[in-house]
Amino acid sequence: MNQPATKVLVIGYVWPEPRSSAAGGHMMQILETFLTQGWDITFSSPATIGEHKADLPALGIAECAIELNNSSFDDFICELAPDIVLFDRFMMEEQFGWRVEKHCPAALRVLETSDLQSLRDARQQRFKDHLKAQPDNDDFSALFAPGLEDEFQRMADTDLAKREIAAIYRCDISLMISDMEIRLLTEQFKVPAALLHWCPLMMEPPTEAFAPFEARAHFLSIGNFRHAPNWDAVLWMKNSVWPLIRQQLPGAQLHVYGAYTPPKATALHNPAQGFHVMNWAEDALQVMTAARICLAPLRFGAGIKGKLADAMLCGTPNITTPVGAEAMGDEQPWPGAIAHSATALADAAVSLYQDRERWTQAQEHGRQLLARRYDLHRHGPALVECLEHCRSRLDAHRRDNFTGSMLRHHAHKSTQYMSQWIEAKNRNL
Template sequence: MKHLVIIGLVIPEPASTAAGHRMMQLIQLFSEANHKITFLTASNNIEFSEKIEIEKIEINNESFNEKIKELNPDVVLFDRYVTEEQFGWRVSENCPKALKIIDTEDLHFLREARRKAFVEKREVNNEDLVNDIFKREIASILRCDLSLIISEFEYDLLVNNFKINPNLLFYIPFLTESFEKNRTRFEDRTHFVSIGNFLHEPNWQTVLKLKQIWKSIKKKIPEAELHIYGAYMSQKVLELHNAKDGFLVKGRADSVEEIFNQSKVLLAPIPFGAGLKGKLWESMKFGLPNVTSSIGAETMHKDLPWNGFIEDSDEVFVAKAVELYQNENIWNKAQENGYQILDSVFRKDLFADSFINKVSELMENLDNHRTENYLGKILQHHHLNSTKYMSRWIEEKNKKK
């Protein structure tokens, strides 16, 4: 039995974050391929995590070296580039034969570029992309043996714009297994809904956008309410609650499926971000049509009709939200479109076997694979030395305390 060690910045929370759901899907793939799995983290977010084998580690502490040698993994999966920065050199030094994989989740440098352009109220340019996060994230990708890319747009960006060797990348989106079509009828549903973890800045900006346009929707559908769900709400989120206007801040969702079954339309005017949007994938899976932005729907549907509407104009967004809420024929067609997208774009059997085969192939030919990745070897050499001695300095400083 092969042994996979996952090093996570946080413990997966699939009920709260798309990243948590993604990680649990990867864990399932490795488990089905008969891998023993150990999850290492310095995080304490245990309350809402799934039941997985978790072992605590410390940052900038030599105890990790002994831990990873003891575990002796065949594969190490980092849950984002910052985790690879922190622990990658220790893995390379103590388990040099372990295959190193990074799950990018989404490209953080792309999200940052779009955030900056959003704040400055302009379009993204190439200079925005080559930011400090870009330099760190691309270096992590090159140091690893394989990077998992969740979006076709991001895969193409890395290969075509930044000339990353496709042999270092693997496109794998959210995965959908067999599902039953939702049976809750149009007439049995009510109200609009929005959902998203508030530690994620794009979700906060999405709610602010909804606050701006909600009165226009409410004016056309006086009986409607907008229910805002999301984990880790701060006071500024709670202050948006207004029962009189039907703008209701609900907090953490105990069951996304139950909430989506009751709701009529999901609203997601996402202003910036990267990767795939878990809320939109789940809205398809649970049969809830939505209205979103171009960023929200990016690479999620290929050329297939969307399960609702994609609009960037506030005025048109409002009109389409009202139309989708009131027109049963359009709503039913949108729901069916979502099922078609799931089957054509996200079906698990399109990716599962090829992913595990890729991992097995790399483990069998790891030396040759690394030899061909000469930029990765250079970066690995310098990163190991620079990060190693910085970490050792921090260790000594902590001991003196």
Template sequence: MKKLFVIGHTFPEPSTTAAGVRMMQLIDLFREFGYQITFGSTASAMEKSASLEEMGISVESIQLNHPSFDALIGELDPQVVIFDRYITEEQFGWRVAQTCPEAVRILDTEDLHFLRKARELAIKEGLSVSEANVYTNLAKREIASILRSDLSLIISETELDLLQDQFRISSEILFYLPLVTDISILQQAESPGFEQRSHMVTIGNFQHAPNLDSVKWLATEIWPGIHEALPSAELHVYGNYAPQQITQLHDQHTGFHIKGWAQDVNKMMQNARLCLAPLRFGAGLKGKILDAMRNGTPVVTTAIGAEGINGKFPFCGAVEEEPGQLIEAAIRLFSNENSWNMARDQGFNILRNRFDLRLFSETFKRKLEVLNNDLHSHRNRNFVGQVLHQQNLQASKYMSKWIELKNRF
């Protein structure tokens, strides 16, 4: 049986983060492909972490800058290793390459961190996200990690285009694999209708800067206009790890309710008539929008929120940039049943045509088989990656050895 070793910066929390959903989807795919899976992390499992061991997945605690990792991965001898973001590849990639040189090394980018950070900085400086400077030191680190890896999983077509067109990275080491949905369980006919729903929702993990900014923007510039036009409507704000600056926005009189963690995202979305996602910056795909579409809930968002979602298909609601436009779109979709029904149906159509699991699983499986069967030729075609790996291996190796000795004494 083939073996997969996943190195996680943290344990996946699929009930609180899109990154957690993503990791569990990857794990499910490899289980379907027949792999025996081990998950390792330097972090500890949290209250809302997925119960990996109950799924038959082995869990290992690993240490930074410690030879015990070499012994562990040598004993596991995996055919495939996944790093859950560029940081884990920086920390452990050289050790994997040294101990298990025949293992396929896969980087799951989740989203491009350097793109998200560049856009965040642009907003803070009063610029548009299109003016964001992506040629940063963080970009150098993340792109170096992509080049060192045998394959990088890219979640958004926008990011795929950026890497190929702007940074000239070969398509051979990139693979588009978005967040996916099992369309066979999509119950469009059973989705609650317009009259069965009430209020609006937004959701997002508050350790993620775009979500924090979005809710503050909602509270100060968007919700007051919606509340004035729809005084009986409420906005329910869901998300784990809310800091005081978010909890203090709770206002019973204006219908702005901070609800905390959503135990059942699907039920929460199905009860709502509209999802608000006014994101001013960010990257990748937005899990909240995919959740909304899956549950028949129209969405009002920005171009950043809609990025990579609808492709050539009509969006599942409205995409606007200015607070006034967002307010008008929310009022229209919340109040007009015909517009609401059209947006709901467009969401289901997007899922069927762009995020159906069956569109990607077999193609990804074949890509893995090609890599496993012809890894040396694949690496030779990405010779720059080999050069970077050689340089990084030596630098990381001797720094790590220095830290090992320092800790010992």
């Protein structure tokens, strides 16, 4: 007799938009991995639907809109009775975790962290402090220098870190896109390694020939404008990096693509300076394949960068910072260049743009890096194996995580009463 298909409920912070953000792309990779197992998937979210939302029903994934602070979710999850519940970012665990535990206590609770938001937030604050202290200094070597202990010192007293890491403890498994963030959690915050699973971007390694040096032209930058690190990178390019490139390559063009382009971004469009704000790319891989160099001068951020993985997938060498390259590479050569200042970024970009031999080498380094670290055929099965193993010994796994049990006992009670109070208040309005 056939076993019933494993039921998975995903509670999304937003509806996935794989062509708008790396987070959306990673969520789709996870969903597609589950589909290969024949699992029965329902995607739910309290968010409004964005204009670039993935067509989940076409993949065989059911959709359901849910509400915050509303007991209608209780009826929904009782009827669905999922075997696995995946929270997309810790805020969804805060909102719905107590309801899941109350009505489906045997369901495996999985947190998709996307990246450590508390780390990104701490780095953004450090960046702001750096600009205040050294407003005219365009070399950010000191900003990129801190090690794990320094990151911990910055994060440890913040409310965001306490909330995010508490959610990690309350879940059975947390999916980490960055192995550097796993080291930060295990070595500095003392999170048990058994609660974390490395799940980077999962991609089919390219096998076909890349578009060659001669078939490409111009520089490209891409990223969701709503994401603060991307917007800062655009401003730094506009004000510092790009003018230095144009001094050496007067005819150079930079095409800046991004979803949800705000008026402040379109105001930067200046064809006379070769700075073209192109809005949303209908096919990000197509425009990436046409470019000769991908620029990603990120001054803060966390996780790993979908734009750089896409660049490698398209055979497009990139110029980035230590933050951009963090947790993406290994001891082998980087597929482009990593630099700490506007001057060094511009010089590296110009040199690589003009040097066919080095450019072709960088292109091949990207192909090799994808195969080593991001192979779908390695990480997909590893993810499934992790979840199945945890389900097979769930009671013991939870006993070993006493801190998580304690946090659920206290935090879920307070969250439950607050949610019920908001629901009662809304009913009486």
